[in-house]
Amino acid sequence: MMIRFIAIVCLLGIGELHAQDMTALVKKVKAKLDVVNDYTAEGVMKTDIVFIKAPISKIKVFYKKPNSFKLVKDGGISLLPKGGISVNMSTIIAADDYVALAAGDAVFEGTKVKLVKVIPTDENSNIVLTTLYIDEENLLIRKAVSTTKENGTYDMQLYFGKYAQLGLPDKVIFSFNTKDYKLPKGITLEFQDTKQQSDLDKLKNKKGKVEISYKNYVVNKGIDAAIFKN
Amino acid sequence: MWQLIQIELFKISKRPRTYISFVAITALIAAVQIGLKVDGASYVDFMMSTTSSIEVNGNVLNGYLICYIILQMLLVNIPLLITLIAADMISGEANMGTLRLLLTKPYARWEIVLAKFVAATFYTLALLVWLAILALFVSMWVFGTDDLFLFKSSYIVLIEKNDVFWRYCGAFAFAAVAMTTVAALGFLTSVFSDNSIGPIVTTMSIIVFLTILSTMNIPLYATIQPYLFVTHMNSWKEFFDQQVNENNEAIVGSIQNPGRIINSLWILGLHIVGFVGAAMYFFHKKDINS
Numbered sequence: 001m002m003i004r005f006i007a008i009v010c011l012l013g014i015g016e017l018h019a020q021d022m023t024a025l026v027k028k029v030k031a032k033l034d035v036v037n038d039y040t041a042e043g044v045m046k047t048d049i050v051f052i053k054a055p056i057s058k059i060k061v062f063y064k065k066p067n068s069f070k071l072v073k074d075g076g077i078s079l080l081p082k083g084g085i086s087v088n089m090s091t092i093i094a095a096d097d098y099v100a101l102a103a104g105d106a107v108f109e110g111t112k113v114k115l116v117k118v119i120p121t122d123e124n125s126n127i128v129l130t131t132l133y134i135d136e137e138n139l140l141i142r143k144a145v146s147t148t149k150e151n152g153t154y155d156m157q158l159y160f161g162k163y164a165q166l167g168l169p170d171k172v173i174f175s176f177n178t179k180d181y182k183l184p185k186g187i188t189l190e191f192q193d194t195k196q197q198s199d200l201d202k203l204k205n206k207k208g209k210v211e212i213s214y215k216n217y218v219v220n221k222g223i224d225a226a227i228f229k230n
Numbered sequence: 231m232w233q234l235i236q237i238e239l240f241k242i243s244k245r246p247r248t249y250i251s252f253v254a255i256t257a258l259i260a261a262v263q264i265g266l267k268v269d270g271a272s273y274v275d276f277m278m279s280t281t282s283s284i285e286v287n288g289n290v291l292n293g294y295l296i297c298y299i300i301l302q303m304l305l306v307n308i309p310l311l312i313t314l315i316a317a318d319m320i321s322g323e324a325n326m327g328t329l330r331l332l333l334t335k336p337y338a339r340w341e342i343v344l345a346k347f348v349a350a351t352f353y354t355l356a357l358l359v360w361l362a363i364l365a366l367f368v369s370m371w372v373f374g375t376d377d378l379f380l381f382k383s384s385y386i387v388l389i390e391k392n393d394v395f396w397r398y399c400g401a402f403a404f405a406a407v408a409m410t411t412v413a414a415l416g417f418l419t420s421v422f423s424d425n426s427i428g429p430i431v432t433t434m435s436i437i438v439f440l441t442i443l444s445t446m447n448i449p450l451y452a453t454i455q456p457y458l459f460v461t462h463m464n465s466w467k468e469f470f471d472q473q474v475n476e477n478n479e480a481i482v483g484s485i486q487n488p489g490r491i492i493n494s495l496w497i498l499g500l501h502i503v504g505f506v507g508a509a510m511y512f513f514h515k516k517d518i519n520s
Contacts, residue, residue, distance in 0.1 A: 077290060077388060
């Protein structure tokens with residue numbers, strides 16, 4: 001009986017230790033990202049949402065610590081997944097009120113990564129759970145899967161290049177579930193819609209994808225806070 | 231011939247009913263623009279509620295979208311305004327008793343018919359130019375310009391700002407052909423009557439009847455729908471749909487179905503030739519002595 005009790009305590013202790021280890025890893029990654037106080041970057045955005053026909057567009061992004069992020073299209077209308085999730089890793093682990101638990105090891109596109117489940121402790125947080133794929137050697141987040149209360153699950157893949165030492169990606173691919181889109185023909189006056197039912201079925205329950213390729217990062221040069229106001 | 235056209239244009243300009251259409255269009259467009267300027271946000275919110283998983287940032291309610299909304303509403307009703315003049319071109323003369331006098335001039339009957347039709351076409355084009363000035367240019371001035379974010383019934387099209395204006399030029403040019411077809415029909419009906427009301431009501435009735443027929447999803451009518459001119463009058467919207475490549479990226483400067491526009495132009499053109507040809511034939515046979 002005593003041995004069993006000691007074994008359970010040890011297991012729980014190891015589990016706790018393991019969880020602490022992951023918090024430490026996330027904090028290391030955060031510390032690396034914290035070097036960047038602000039940045040602006042130009043980029044190109046591709047929107048691949050099955051019910052939207054949109055061209056590739058030039059964009060500009062602005063970030064300021066702790067969690068201000070804005071993406072503007074170069075003189076036009078931009079489309080992003082709804083839910084207030086910015087296409088930026090810093091904002092996901094910006095806060096300190098989370099629990100990070102180990103979830104094993106994996107290989108993501110040829111790179112060994114640690115899987116870390118990040119659970120926010122703030123009850124009001126829109127994010128319920130985030131799974132981070134952390135490249136422990138380079139302290140880079142290669143992939144993040146976030147489940148939100150209101151907007152489903154988001155999948156973010158990050159690809160790094162010459163700004164890897166600052167934790168800034170060259171390319172981000174953001175995937176999310178799209179909901180059905182349908183407008184009454186009386187509103188659109190599209191009475192001669194020639195789309196077949198099979199085509200319309202394809203539009204339902206498909207993954208949407210937004211791909212942003214960054215270039216020309218300007219880091220820690222200061223950004224006016226007014227930019228982030230609507 | 232040119233002298234005959236000038237005379238007909240002068241007659242049109244002297245009729246009070248000519249200006250009813252211009253006033254009606256001005257009032258309608260002003261009402262839409264004021265309404266959207268004051269309360270456009272709620273309209274956009276309603277539309278955006280259908281894109282529940284996407285957040286749209288930017289000036290959606292810009293001049294280009296306003297013009298599209300206006301054209302959607304007005305290009306269905308403008309045929310009725312065109313009919314007011316076109317269906318009165320010959321019947322009006324008969325009603326006033328000037329037809330016999332007109333035919334004493336040293337011109338062939340076909341020349342008189344053609345001159346009247348050309349004058350009716352000028353009126354139609356003037357109405358469309360006025361529509362373009364108010365719906366497009368005034369909207370661009372009042373609401374500014376941005377990308378065109380269009381809501382179709384089963385998908386959304388985002389057209390870049392620099393890729394929009396030529397599409398409107400194409401759409402208005404297409405609308406000119408479509409409205410000329412209506413003018414030709416009104417013109418044809420005016421040959422058969424000695425008063426103005428009959429041809430105007432007849433033309434309106436034909437357009438309403440065929441429009442309903444063209445929108446009914448019944449297999450019996452589906453076979454004739456491709457040949458009805460009203461089916462093709464809405465093809466101006468094809469200018470506002472883009473092709474996408476294999477990555478679902480819209481191709482700037484492309485049109486989804488250019489063949490459909492060309493086909494519609496052919497059908498409308500054949501109707502114009504048919505209606506005007508028939509008008510010439512029946513006017514040539516018309517008894518003006520009784």
